[in-house]
Amino acid sequence: MKTNNAAEGGSYGTKIADLYIVHNLAAVNGDSRHTYHAMPPVGWMNDPNGFTEAFGKYHLFYQFYPYGPSWDSMHWGHYTTQDFVKWKLEPTALAPDGPDDSDGCFSGSSIMKDGKLYLVYTSVMGGRQTQSIAVSGDGVRFEKLGVIIPGEKLPKDCLRSDFRDPKVFFRGGSYYLIAGAMSESGEGMLLLYRSPDLMKWEFVNVLRRDGLTTRGIYECPDLFELDGRDVLFASPQGYRTEGWRYENVQSSIYMLGKLDERKGVFEREYEDEIDGGFDFYAPQTLKTGDGRTVMIAWMQMWERFFPTKKHGWAGAMTLPRELSLKEGRLYQSPVREIERYRWNPVCFSNVKIGSRNELTKVNGTKVELCFTLDLGDAQRVGVKVYQKGEQDARIYYDRASGLVVFDRSRMGTEITHDAEEKDASVRSVKVRTDGNRLSMRIFLDVSSCEVFLNGGERTMTGNVYSDGEGITFYAEGGSAKIVTLEKYDIVV
Ligand code: FRU
DSSP, X not given: OOOSOOTTTOOHHHHHHHHHHHHHGGGSOOTTOOSSSOOOSSEEEEEEEEEEEETTEEEEEEEEETTSSSOOSOEEEEEEESXXXXXXXXXXXXXXXXXXXXXXXXXXXXXXETTEEEEEEEEEETTEEEEEEEEESSSSSOEEEEEEEOGGGSOTTEEEEEEEEEEEEEETTEEEEEEEEEETTOOEEEEEEEESSSSSOEEEEEEEEESOOTTSOEEEEEEEEETTEEEEEEEEBTOOOBTTBSOSSBOOEEEEEEEETTTTEEEEEEEEEXXXXXXOEEEEEEEOTTSOEEEEEESSOTTSOOGGGGGTEEOOBOOOEEEEEETTEEXXXXXGXXXXXXXXXXEEEEEEEOSOBOOTTOBOSEEEEEEEEEOTTOSEEEEXXXXXXXXXXXXXXXXXXXXXXXXXXXXXXXXXXXXXXXXXXXXXXXXXXXXXXXXXXXXXXXXXXXXEEGGGTEEEEEEOOOOOOEEEEEEESSOEEEEEEEEEEEOO
């Protein structure tokens, strides 16, 4: 089954990609580039792949097209990191240069076995999708071993054209794999397979099947244990909007429940959207040696206008986030290592907020802001970031609806969007306001804004393309108060 990845040197396709990267790095325009988020060195990035800890570091692979800032034939790019903040570029891991994947190496996951790192990915050729495997003894160069789940192993009424994004894991003495698929009648499915050795696979059962993925399938599943429960992630294409939930053209959801892997049944007890912002898709998790579950996602969305394409790159990853369960709901907090990069602390307390408050030294675009608001009797109260004149992105509490709103409609750049999406400029979520208070932790990184509400009860992630650097608190229709505020520059 061996193909053309020579173990030491990388395959033909990865070598060409790496040469191209070296020769074109300098041509990427630095405008809008993040400073502490993973981005493609050149070209295009989408989903995180194979996110894991191995050989003494964390590995982030990703869907990568080096030769231009648009989606095209997929490679697996590769970064490593010691702390989830500084990312080291590694040689390209996979290129679409094998006999089964000449149209692309699509998304997948990774797993350690007998001291080797295996990448399990979707191989695409001639409109057909199969699952393939590659192996590495050093976590740098990968050798493709060929197809492990061909289309023949799909249940009878499944399409061979939509069978992808394998998540592989070990449980109860066997390896398991969950992949997205589609029935001939267009239903989205999640399929479970089992293997004794990662090479021979048998179909176990359908974990989920319904007509809710109106534009495709359940993409990019992930399965992990958290505080004694099973969490299943998926990214459904075309999920129906439910009030303020699932407003993006494609959503990412989590399901809490119990997987009976022997029978292949996932008993779903709760389901919700993972992030309520604009730019969040295809999340994956890893377990750290110290027991944390850390999630990362693509900080972009399909079918939108990408302003950075003109600079020679597109797509980035979110800040990695630690996951936990509280009262049966998923909570997210920024990975704790980011706090090592805090500089220039500025603190305020008990500041009354009127129509406009500019606080000394509270500005910047590579910044962490943590604050608690007393919502007072204001009708709207919040913060404007990336502000300059009338230009800003704002995050505020709206008393009439009881929602927290992230509004980037005034950022000065229009993001065109898919016809089925109502807009790409305003998103809302519902959170608690116990004691008439609301807390926010906001991370800005040149062109991104990630909001953690009430210690991670909900998050909202969005890119903001603006040349403003101001940060201004404001209240409308009444007054409110900043109970406490901390601001740090994030310097990497
Ligand atoms: C999700 C996705 C996956 C696929 C990959 C291709 O964003 O569509 O289903 O494997 O992107 O790049």
